[in-house]
Amino acid sequence: MEYNYLGRTGLRVSTICLGAMTFGHPEIGKLDKDASHKVLDRFAALGGNFIDTANMYTRGVSESILGEWLVRQEREKFVIATKVRSPMGDDVNNVGLGRKHIMQSCEASLKRLQTDFIDLYQVHGWDNAVPPEEWLDALGDLVKAGKVRYVGVSNLCGWQMQKVVDLCKSGRYPAVVSLQQQYNLLCRHPEFEELQVCKYEGLGVLPWSPLKGGMLTGKYNRGVRPDKLAGRIGLVAQDESKAMEIAPAWSQYENNEDFWKLLEAMAKIAKDCAKSIPQVAIRWLLQKDVVASVIIGANSIEQLEDNIGSATNWRLSKEQMDELDALSRPETPYPYEMSWSFNSGRVNPYHLFPFVQNTF
Numbered sequence: 411m412e413y414n415y416l417g418r419t420g421l422r423v424s425t426i427c428l429g430a431m432t433f434g435h436p437e438i439g440k441l442d443k444d445a446s447h448k449v450l451d452r453f454a455a456l457g458g459n460f461i462d463t464a465n466m467y468t469r470g471v472s473e474s475i476l477g478e479w480l481v482r483q484e485r486e487k488f489v490i491a492t493k494v495r496s497p498m499g500d501d502v503n504n505v506g507l508g509r510k511h512i513m514q515s516c517e518a519s520l521k522r523l524q525t526d527f528i529d530l531y532q533v534h535g536w537d538n539a540v541p542p543e544e545w546l547d548a549l550g551d552l553v554k555a556g557k558v559r560y561v562g563v564s565n566l567c568g569w570q571m572q573k574v575v576d577l578c579k580s581g582r583y584p585a586v587v588s589l590q591q592q593y594n595l596l597c598r599h600p601e602f603e604e605l606q607v608c609k610y611e612g613l614g615v616l617p618w619s620p621l622k623g624g625m626l627t628g629k630y631n632r633g634v635r636p637d638k639l640a641g642r643i644g645l646v647a648q649d650e651s652k653a654m655e656i657a658p659a660w661s662q663y664e665n666n667e668d669f670w671k672l673l674e675a676m677a678k679i680a681k682d683c684a685k686s687i688p689q690v691a692i693r694w695l696l697q698k699d700v701v702a703s704v705i706i707g708a709n710s711i712e713q714l715e716d717n718i719g720s721a722t723n724w725r726l727s728k729e730q731m732d733e734l735d736a737l738s739r740p741e742t743p744y745p746y747e748m749s750w751s752f753n754s755g756r757v758n759p760y761h762l763f764p765f766v767q768n769t770f
Contacts, residue, residue, distance in 0.1 A: 411457025412722055414702045416489075417587045417614035419560060421529070423460040423489050425696055425721045427616060427703040428453045428714075430463040431656075434471035441709060446475045452711050456718055460489045462590070462616070462705050464534060465519050466496035473522035481524040488529075492519050493564060493590075495534035507537035507545035516552055532562040532590055536570050546574070546583035553584045562616075564590035568603025575611045586613065588702065592655055593617035595626055595672060595691055595738040601770040602746055605700050614702030620692050623657040625669075628677055628687030632670050635660060672737045679730050685719070692720035694734050698770060735770075 413422040433446040441449065450461070463472045473492060480488065494515040497505035504511060519528065531552065533545060552558040561584045563574060571589065578585050589608050591600050594617065608615050621627055624643045630636055636644035642657035650659045663669045673687070680687045695704050704721075708714035726734070742750070 418612040427460040429705040433475045462491040464493035477524035491530035493532045493534040507540045509548040512548040531558040535565040562588035571607040588614045590616040596622045626691040689720035
């Protein structure tokens with residue numbers, strides 16, 4: 411396993427982070443407690459030290475499964491990340507980023523995880539009802555109390571990211587060190603804003619859904635609607651009312667010529683490199699300099715080992731990266747296209763500001 415610093419911090423995390431969303435989930439995963447613990451054991455044996463969950467995953471079951479495993483480990487060897495924001499009960503205050511909910515949720519997560527501290531505590535999304543000063547202040551108190559070591563955010567848009575970063579510069583609040591965001595070859599729009607903020611401000615990016623719910627695995631074929639047993643995509647293909655970011659609608663891609671051209675290129679690159687298509691998708695992310703660690707899910711030891719195989723002892727060539735970039739690049743909307751065009755020749759080595767062009 412290889413390791414990166416998490417943004418500007420001194421914390422080193424494995425470049426593959428094990429996501430625990432499927433632990434105990436009957437629909438989007440196949441892992442009960444025993445199977446989850448076997449995956450965790452193998453991840454640790456391969457050198458993985460970074461594990462991500464959230465209080466909302468199966469209403470606390472994921473955290474509990476992780477906690478029952480963690481209590482048997484040498485705690486300081488692992489970086490445990492969890493999240494807060496989603497509803498965790500019927501009480502009117504048991505949702506959002508208000509101080510009451512954050513404090514209550516942190517205590518509940520610590521209990522389920524069977525630990526005295528959370529390494530990375532992340533807000534799971536913006537809350538329109540609560541000013542960021544309130545939740546940053548609450549998180550600051552948790553850091554001062556030793557219950558949280560680092561603070562991160564997830565699923566924010568560009569202006570929200572910059573707002574939070576600027577507030578933290580006042581010195582009143584703990585620095586936000588990371589952004590967990592959907593980012594993959596089929597979801598590159600975070601490059602326009604959020605990832606630019608992270609690059610300029612020194613935050614580590616933690617991509618989730620690197621395989622777009624399975625669409626980038628290469629196991630689905632053009633013109634063949636997936637069977638309901640064929641993972642998340644198969645379930646959604648039979649009932650597209652269940653479509654979501656972690657399991658997109660099959661109709662979104664079945665007749666998308668650009669998508670199939672991308673998959674064909676990925677298959678060729680995988681063959682040339684003697685790797686799998688999922689490994690190519692994850693490796694592409696790992697070679698983006700703003701990415702600290704890629705969050706993967708695993709329903710089996712074999713899947714875990716294949717995904718981890720993307721991270722060590724090989725690289726995509728510049729030509730391969732350029733090809734994948736070109737085939738997956740989204741249309742550049744206004745004002746980005748105009749801004750990058752205006753600034754294409756404006757390079758000042760004493761003022762390195764990445765917003766002037768698409769640096770990804």
